[in-house]
Amino acid sequence: METTLSSLALKEESDGLSKELELYFQNKFSSQKAQPNSLLIDEPYISSWESYATDAIGGNAFSILKMCYPQLNFPIEEGINKTEDYINTVLKGKNTTVKRENTLNLIDPEGIEINIFESVAGKVPVIKVPNNQDFKQIIQSLLYKNNPISVPDSMGAVLINGINNWHRLHSLKQDWLANNPLENWNEEFAKNVLPNSELFKDRIIILSTKSYSNVSANSLAISESQWKLYSYSIRLEHECTHLLTLKKYGCASNNLHDELIADYVGITKTIGYYNMDWMLAFMGLENYPIYRKGARLENYLGSSDLSFENFEKLTRIIKNAIANIAGFDEELGKIDSASDQIARIDALCKVSVLEIASENGKYLLLSKYKEARMYCYD
Structure with missing residues (x-):
């Protein structure tokens, strides 16, 4: 059932994408390469x-x-x-x-x-x-x-x-x-x-x-004073999440998938829940479908020179992914342990951005989270 939903999700979000975007959104976190938590x-x-x-x-x-x-x-x-x-x-x-x-x-x-x-x-x-x-x-x-x-x-x-x-x-x-x-x-x-x-x-x-x-x-x-404290905490937890995916999956790349995962942890560890409005602002999408030029999203596209149409598709995918991550976080509530945190990261790694952005994105994340919790202990 889950495999079918995952395939449908990929088809749903991949339809009409350029080869360049399809390649960009390929999931680089391989379950086969994953190391047990005891090696962290x-x-x-x-x-x-x-x-x-x-x-x-x-x-x-x-x-x-x-x-x-x-x-x-x-x-x-x-x-x-x-x-x-x-x-x-x-x-x-x-x-x-x-x-x-x-x-x-x-x-x-x-x-x-x-x-x-x-x-x-x-x-x-x-x-x-x-x-x-x-x-x-x-x-x-x-x-x-x-x-x-x-x-x-x-x-x-x-x-x-x-x-x-x-x-x-x-x-x-x-x-x-x-x-x-x-x-x-x-x-x-x-x-x-x-x-x-x-x-x-x-x-x-x-x-x-x-x-x-x-x-x-x-x-x-x-x-200003509160935002300075929040900013430092988000940034620290964000980079530590990159460290975890690097040690566990051998991957920490300059890609929007990595950034969605790291920002999710940074925000939730700092204020106790995922703030979708903040995340949209971080990516320059606070006034979606209008994009704020010069925002952080551009830092992760490398040398890609996307057409206007492809950039519109990319921002739609990221906006939908953020919305489904918010639903995922609301369902689970506050992170209450290291094993909870790692299981959420595992779920976000194992579900591709295109899958996260799909209609079934929230379900797929929750399914992978429950699976990860079976093998994750404090």
């Missing part, structure tokens, strides 16, 4: 970051970050990643302690914080960057190799997966050489370190403190 444990790098967090108290966070990620010692400059100094320092780990006259020029480096957040996916390092311009520069440095690539105002957080931590790698080398003074580090690195990237790569979350999705407090009819 803390990873080896967390102990290093717990020490960093302690050492960062008192305004030292940015100095610690520069020690871990030497690209933060370089300015934002077109093509700088192709210079010999950058390649030797950032890619080869040489000269990481050299002080440079021309470096990243932050406005409030002392305001940066390092915290360890305990999420449903395990502990994760969280870098809080209060100044918006500083946030953009750090993103340009860590994501775009210090090139001045534009960062949208609607972007306020990022989960960085698999970034080299040169402090961890140098510490590993020093410890190994101390215990193996007559051995060859290069051979050890090639044989036992390089194949085990968890020894030197990090997963970190970088958060700004600006209004979520660049949506103003006034437009949501709440106070």
Whole structure:
């Protein structure tokens, strides 16, 4: 019965879609790749970051970050990643302690914080960057190799997966050489370190403190101070949801399916229920069918140059999906445990966006949720 409804739902929403949109809306969360919840444990790098967090108290966070990620010692400059100094320092780990006259020029480096957040996916390092311009520069440095690539105002957080931590790698080398003074580090690195990237790569979350999705407090009819607190909480829970899908399904992509799931958790964990009006505003659809140009929805279309007709279809699908997610949340009520939260995420992962947006979307989500609850324990 459920398989039939799922097939009908896909047919209902796929009719008339371009091949480009059909491909875009393919579900990338594979049940075959899913890991059991028991594997959502803390990873080896967390102990290093717990020490960093302690050492960062008192305004030292940015100095610690520069020690871990030497690209933060370089300015934002077109093509700088192709210079010999950058390649030797950032890619080869040489000269990481050299002080440079021309470096990243932050406005409030002392305001940066390092915290360890305990999420449903395990502990994760969280870098809080209060100044918006500083946030953009750090993103340009860590994501775009210090090139001045534009960062949208609607972007306020990022989960960085698999970034080299040169402090961890140098510490590993020093410890190994101390215990193996007559051995060859290069051979050890090639044989036992390089194949085990968890020894030197990090997963970190970088958060700004600006209004979520660049949506103003006034437009949501709440106070600035309350919206600032809400925005930070939504953003944190949002990125932790990406971390969970990455660890459990091996997938956390720049796609509207991922965003619908992560925003669902961010909103519900922050205010206790899913606010459909907020979600529509986050996507620029508060006045649907009119779309607010420049809204966050555009951040997830990549290089797609959709026709007016296809963009209209996409916004209709997202609007319907949001409505059915609201019905799903209303049926279940407030999230009451980690297993409840994970089961809801599982349901949203296993039902494609086209299925969620269909007439039977709410039913399909509830069915997958009940199935997930059978295998999910606190």
